[in-house]
Amino acid sequence: MTAKKPFGLPSVKLILIAAVAGVLAGAAAVYVKEEGYGNGNAQTAALSSDCEGAKDHSAALTPFTKGQVAAMVAAQKPVSLQNVSFNGPEGKPLSVQDFAGKTVLLNLWATWCIPCREEMPALNALQKEMGSDKFEVVAVNIDTGDDEKPKAFRTDYGIDALGYYRDGTMGAFNALKKNGLAFGLPVTLLVGPKGCLLSAMNGPAAWDSEDAKGLIKAAIGS
Template sequence: MTQKRPFGLPSARLVAIAAVAGILAGGVAVYVKQAGSGNAVASADAAACAGSVERAQALSPAIRGEVAALVPVDEPRKIANLAFKDASGADTSLAAFAGKPLLINLWATWCVPCREEMPALNNLQKAMGGEDFQVLAINIDTPNAGDKPKAFLEEIGVDSLGLYRDSSMGVFNSMKKEGLAFGLPVTVLVDEKGCLLGSMNGPAAWDSDDAKALVTAAVSPPTT
């Protein structure tokens, strides 16, 4: 399990809006029916995630400044069976992204700090995304939101993330059950095998030098 610790947020404005959004997200999660989502998130898996704790702890020097809120994992945990939709509406899952570290971010259009950090996530993907790393942003707006998530991304010029959706909120509710999500936004960093390296609740400046240094450390683990 990861342990809670104070957020390291990029601005006073985000401190305030994150507090409000966290309460809203928690309330929504409580009242959303958790049935039929097909999602199961974290499980202890010492064999599949051998070395992941040591790798997570090695990130400590890079967990600072704008990304100081990231909490490294302290036991082997595999993020498994996350199911969601791609931009075409087709079923996909985390397995389709295996083979490279991922920064998985859950967001919603009603979440103000989520909206604030989307351009930064887009910039991070532009700067560092590729065969060795990807930002995977999953929208959890409910079905009645219609095309609102797509329109929002187009309006603010987010053009590198793609639109992935889980309108059942199963991904969020599963992460909340596992102690990884307490509100929105929530971000988890996993390695190329889908093993958890760290988690963060609250927004961050993901296109900052601190964030890029963290990604670089995650993509290039220390040799033994």
């Protein structure tokens, strides 16, 4: 099947949205009402003394949060995301802790969220170019219901480099929202090798831009 081009917003407009988001700190995100179900109560995005060292790492990245990723805000507190959980490609339960040793760009998205859909090919391109044993884009779909829509979207739009991660309960989103890290979609968090939050953004970005790649290179120390 021939991959479709991203629909809705042209890529140039996505770049403009990302630039505006840098000024408005993520106001381009699609607001999501907190759901009263899911496993959010079992998940945590908690203050942790184990993440004290991440503060310096986060501060060192500030010069790289510019241009298309200017809306990335450095973590102000030592927050561990290790217990934020979702399902892996085979439906196996996973958590951020399973990616220990890697820098992770954790992105939550849904098929009904137009900015999410528009930025997904860019996230795919970033993973294709920079994915390694040191870095992974972990894009978690939070559509409720079955897998039909997210899998069809991935096929139709040629999303072939990203692992298939799912949380149909919205527990991961609710856990982030309760800790003030998410108010809408898409939401993207840069997570260090120990599962500690480095920076976060609400709203879309041009993740295949040179600005984004520069931020990731700085985060993984290459």
